[in-house]
Amino acid sequence: MSEQRNTSEGQAAKRELVITRIFDAPRELVWQAWTDPKQLVKWWGPKNFTAPVAKIDLRVGGKYLYCMRSPEGHDYWSTGIYREVIPPERLVCTDSFADADGNVVPASHYGLGEDFPLEMQVTITFEDVAGKTKMTLKHVGLPESMSDMTNTGWNESFDKLAESLQ
């Protein structure tokens, strides 16, 4: 029993990403930055990226579709469905790569590794800490995804490569 739990915990640790940040702003403002498409496009994406499209249907079961554009002009679309919407405390949604029409595509569509899950879940919580906002983001790869079916491809090649370099 306990062994089983350990195993699943080990797997969860491998599949889960947690990031905490404190923003010097009231949490209503941080919540709006996440849920107002006009604001989201101002920060969504890595440094030097832009976000030409953000569509948000903010309700449980509602969809979002974002596009970010690299400095070289490549577009990367992502989509998901809201699972929990509790302003200004908690936002839960699924997250997948997409095409411009909002259809889910595997990460390999964008030349990324095949171990990327097809669907992930993102949970964002906002806590008020003396007028500032402590935001915690949890990013989890959902099971029953591609990662379980195809862990070969790139990874296999990397293993070979790592061996050859030893």
Place this chain on the structure above:
Amino acid sequence: MSSDSLSATFAALADPTRRAILARLISGETSVTKLAEPFQMSLPAISKHLKVLERAGLIARGREAQWRPSRLEAGRLKEVADWLEHYRRFWDESFDRLDAHLRELQAQQKQQHRKQTREKKHVRTKKHL
């Protein structure tokens, strides 16, 4: 790792020719001429692709002027393949921008508030007169 390396990697991997070059390099160090063989492309065109891959840290190139052999940079590639690492960088860089956005937004609000207060004062002064 510099903060905009993620964008360089994204761009480097977005191109099918460059992905094919990476796949070829898995079997070992290769010269530009050899790399160009399977593609219907000029040497300068292939060199251009190699430059992009090199800038993204995905390959390294030998110093020999005559045939600068290219080889894979295993560590960088592994990082790209690891989706958690990919997203950690994605979020970190996005949240830096969110932080800047929130600062700017609040500075604007403050300025607007000050302006309104000034206008109110102005109206009050006028009434006095």
